[in-house]
Amino acid sequence: MNFASDNIMGASEPVLRALVEANAGPLPAYGDDPLTQEIEARLGAIFEREVAVFLCATGTGANALALSALVPPWGLCVCHREAHVIDDECGAPEFFMHAAKLAGLPGTGAKLAPETLESWLAGLSSSVKQMPPKALSLSQLTECGTAYGRDEIAALSAIAHRNGMKVHMDGARFANALESLGCTPAQMTWQAGIDVLTFGATKNGCLAAEAIIFFNPQDAKAMPWLRKRGGHTLSKGRLLAAQFKGYLDDDHWRDNARHANAMAARLADGLTGQGLRLAWQRAGNEVFVVMKQAQAEALRGQGCAFHPWTATNLAPDDALGPDEGIYRLVTSFATQEAMVDRFLTLVDRTM
Structure with missing residues (x-):
């Protein structure tokens, strides 16, 4: 994943x-x-x-x-x-x-x-x-x-x-x-x-x-x-x-982008549905989710790959908690629904 x-x-x-x-x-x-x-x-x-x-x-x-x-x-x-x-x-x-x-x-x-x-x-x-x-x-x-x-x-x-x-x-x-x-x-x-x-x-x-x-x-x-x-x-x-x-x-270029965006929307909806919040509103194929750092490490331990992100561009009234971080997840033209759903299942288990 x-x-x-x-x-x-x-x-x-x-x-x-x-x-x-x-x-x-x-x-x-x-x-x-x-x-x-x-x-x-x-x-x-x-x-x-x-x-x-x-x-x-x-x-x-x-x-x-x-x-x-x-x-x-x-x-x-x-x-x-x-x-x-x-x-x-x-x-x-x-x-x-x-x-x-x-x-x-x-x-x-x-x-x-x-x-x-x-x-x-x-x-x-x-x-x-x-x-x-x-x-x-x-x-x-x-x-x-x-x-x-x-x-x-x-x-x-x-x-x-x-x-x-x-x-x-x-x-x-x-x-x-x-x-x-x-x-x-x-x-x-x-x-x-x-x-x-x-x-x-x-x-x-x-x-x-x-x-x-x-x-x-x-x-x-x-x-x-x-x-x-x-x-x-x-x-x-x-x-x-x-x-x-x-x-x-x-x-084909637009079809690829539509698919990547749809997979990101599926991912974002699933994450927010589990009670997590997004650092910024999703506008394409990138999702920036706020998670507990321990949760992110647990997901990485199960083979999930994503990157931590800087919090310097957050709105002034949207500061992170002491044990929280922002993590970027990017979908592509080749991302499959099953991959997104499997990741969301793992997120749910780490909540």
């Missing part, structure tokens, strides 16, 4: 089949193949806009490259203080931005509030001694499993744009957030003010595939060189495109 992450699962069958089909015969290298061109056009259709698309293999690479196109070495990228880009990527965004900095702000549930962003920006000096803010990065889903609603994205984007900043969305779990909010890809991105999206696929059924999507192609002029210099232009680029073909065909 492994709920450690959605990264623990391999690729889905449609993605693997597409890879095998694309493997046969010669095709031009470095993404100059017809399959890559097809995927670029399909992503434009999905987002209902002319876009510039750059495929790469890792989320860290995609985030770092996207931000490097937006932020000069003397600039700042603003994000939540525990966003993935600042807390989990080993300084890669700052490395690719050539000494530009990430500035982390607080927020309940790992979400930035518009008033927090506006107040912080208003307090910045315009002196040459101060690095100017050049981008805002929003995680969707956040590191606490919460989602920014369309109005929240629009409000934050408007503040950023008024301050001369571009807006990046780290969409590692983009599909899960999309299904949770019940909107279109366009509504959750460029129509709400997002300039650049890291469109995640690896966590949702691909082997290793992400797409950097610029909603204003003019912003992407440097990207071919940035991606190549950064070591993320694959010579066999068609194999990235093939994964996206299997992922996008027949709305």
Whole structure:
């Protein structure tokens, strides 16, 4: 019963089949193949806009490259203080931005509030001694499993744009957030003010595939060189495109996200039904449950895998007890009902 992450699962069958089909015969290298061109056009259709698309293999690479196109070495990228880009990527965004900095702000549930962003920006000096803010990065889903609603994205984007900043969305779990909010890809991105999206696929059924999507192609002029210099232009680029073909065909990407979200809902409902509480409202395929530490250890002793989580993003009136902890459980496209139900049975026995 492994709920450690959605990264623990391999690729889905449609993605693997597409890879095998694309493997046969010669095709031009470095993404100059017809399959890559097809995927670029399909992503434009999905987002209902002319876009510039750059495929790469890792989320860290995609985030770092996207931000490097937006932020000069003397600039700042603003994000939540525990966003993935600042807390989990080993300084890669700052490395690719050539000494530009990430500035982390607080927020309940790992979400930035518009008033927090506006107040912080208003307090910045315009002196040459101060690095100017050049981008805002929003995680969707956040590191606490919460989602920014369309109005929240629009409000934050408007503040950023008024301050001369571009807006990046780290969409590692983009599909899960999309299904949770019940909107279109366009509504959750460029129509709400997002300039650049890291469109995640690896966590949702691909082997290793992400797409950097610029909603204003003019912003992407440097990207071919940035991606190549950064070591993320694959010579066999068609194999990235093939994964996206299997992922996008027949709305497989959305089906995978719907299933993962449904399994998380089943898990969350079962846990709260046993009297446990959630640290933050579930908005996708991550469940953050508050448990006694001894209970968590007992579950681990019976072969259950999950991670402890920080309590720094709890609401002020929702403090933990002295013997409590927050634990993250993540479902995936491959999680089965029987696995969820077996875990809930073990939880019940440890109550």
